[in-house]
Amino acid sequence: MKNQVLKVHPQDNVIVALTDLPQGTVINHDDKTYITTDNVQAKHKFAAQNFNPNDDITMYGVLVGKAQNFIPAGGLLTTKNIHHAANDFFIGERQTEWNKPDVSKFADRTFYGFPRSDGSVGTANYWLVIPMVFCENRNLDVLEEALIKPLGYGRNRVYANQAQELIKMYKSGSDVTQLLNAEMPYVEQVAKQERLFPNVDGIKFLVHNGGCGGTRQDAQALCGLLAGYITHPNVAGATVLSLGCQNAQVSILDEEIKKRSPLFDKPYFVLEQQKVGTEAELLSLAIKQTFAGLVLANKNSRQPSPI
Secondary structure, eight states, rough: OOOEEOOTTTTOOOEEEEOOOOTOOOEEETTTTEESSSSOOOTTTTSSSBBOOEEEETTTTTTEEEESBBBBBBBOOTTEEHHHHOOOOOOOOOOOOOOOOOOOGGOOOEEEEEEEEEOESSSSSEEEESSGGGHHHHHHHHHHHHHHHTTOOOOTTHHHHHHHHHHHHTTTTOOOOHHTTOOOOOOSOOOOOOOOSTOOEEEEEEOOSOOSOOOOOHHHHHHHHHHHTTTTTTTEEEEEESSSSSSSSSHHHHHHHHHHOOTSSSSSSEHHHHHHOSSHHHHHHHHHHHHHHHHTHHHHHHHOEOO
């Protein structure tokens, strides 16, 4: 039987419902028995003890509130019977001890993930296309239009059939009145597109509005953020578009990648527009390199990996 409740910290005096608990539900947890005195919805909390007015409410092992009136054990905790409270802030000695959970039941359990060379395991396998500066956002839009649908990653547009029906009617001579009175077909789900690369979950285009002006610290922060995406276990590789003259230089991105993954070896293509030449040359090369990257990414497959 799956767990109905959770006590987050041993010192807590509240219990979290993991499923809807009707009034009168008997709960046995940690050798104690609780009976809910109210209906408790999933993710809401009930009292693990009787609370008198002004008694402390403890969760995560810390003070989170005070009781406003008497609350019986098993009673639902709401903003009507408790109010916020917190301990005074102070700087104390750093404590690194923690209550290690029992993971013995997961010791021999595995899941099917994408192993990476650095020992991490992804739950997905995505390719990224990233601009170093917002000036490249338009080029990302063009690449998205060129790649997503032909490769089988297009969204199911359930209303496209309605537009197609109106087009057919118009071409066959229907007038405005007939078009307005037409019965529109509604399809709950259209046929799923077949992916050319079944082991690649998709291509993500990370448009943003930074990279050009701002301070050097802004550029460093942006590159750190982008490096975090690129080195994430769920990412197979990346295509990076750079204008060339922006603050957020590719050299900074490379430094940030090495901070997070010293032996970084994912497929990684960088195109600098001011070196490549025209916009058309840049886009053609980006499509070619991204396609090649997807071929490499598709060689990754899900493998049994320890939880």
